[in-house]
Amino acid sequence: GAVVSQHPSRVICKSGTSVKIECRSLDFQATTMFWYRQFPKQSLMLMATSNEGSKATYEQGVEKDKFLINHASLTLSTLTVTSAHPEDSSFYICSARDPSGTGDTQYFGPGTRLTVL
Amino acid sequence: GENVEQHPSTLSVQEGDSAVIKCTYSDSASNYFPWYKQELGKRPQLIIDIRSNVGEKKDQRIAVTLNKTAKHFSLHITETQPEDSAVYFCAATPYGQNFVFGPGTRLSVLP
Numbered sequence: 001g002a003v004v005s006q007h008p009s010r011v012i013c014k015s016g017t018s019v020k021i022e023c024r025s026l027d028f029q030a031t032t033m034f035w036y037r038q039f040p041k042q043s044l045m046l047m048a049t050s051n052e053g054s055k056a057t058y059e060q061g062v063e064k065d066k067f068l069i070n071h072a073s074l075t076l077s078t079l080t081v082t083s084a085h086p087e088d089s090s091f092y093i094c095s096a097r098d099p100s101g102t103g104d105t106q107y108f109g110p111g112t113r114l115t116v117l
Numbered sequence: 118g119e120n121v122e123q124h125p126s127t128l129s130v131q132e133g134d135s136a137v138i139k140c141t142y143s144d145s146a147s148n149y150f151p152w153y154k155q156e157l158g159k160r161p162q163l164i165i166d167i168r169s170n171v172g173e174k175k176d177q178r179i180a181v182t183l184n185k186t187a188k189h190f191s192l193h194i195t196e197t198q199p200e201d202s203a204v205y206f207c208a209a210t211p212y213g214q215n216f217v218f219g220p221g222t223r224l225s226v227l228p
Contacts, residue, residue, distance in 0.1 A: 034215070034216075043206060043218045049215060104212055104213065108160040108162075111158075111160055
């Protein structure tokens, strides 16, 4: 399957700082990437859809000014958690839609565990 | 919008037995149904998927069946092994739309 990388894998930061997470598709070009948040023992919650060259589409209840998404190239999307607070601590996972075949398969990055102190 | 339910939430089986996880969906426009396996602290991995023009698909010990009329699809794992222990998520989506995931099933294969 296609390969998606995510960096960093783990980050600890102080309350009030901003954290940037990168998601890269390594062997295919992804016009669409997705950002999910996952709490312990829970399912994947879609935060936003990242479209290359246009603004991201945010799910209801997700603050776009707090979770800034940039998809500047066909292989890179970034999520910036601004002014992070302890309640933002979570596991953040990106995925990329593989355009080959029928174009509906998503491959996930390894995730980023964010801990805000 | 689409709503996906998944049962059971937890499942324990003896090594070598079969495991079945069932998902139901609400949107008749959904036409793509992937299954993901997620081990603790790791990424979800696609293990099998099925599209609405097919009723069943098999890949070695894993199979998925789809009943479009009843709007449900199931994951079947035969001859379970300890390494099959993980959380399994189903998802449903109309073509090109976002995935809607089920709440997950924690499978434990007991030696």
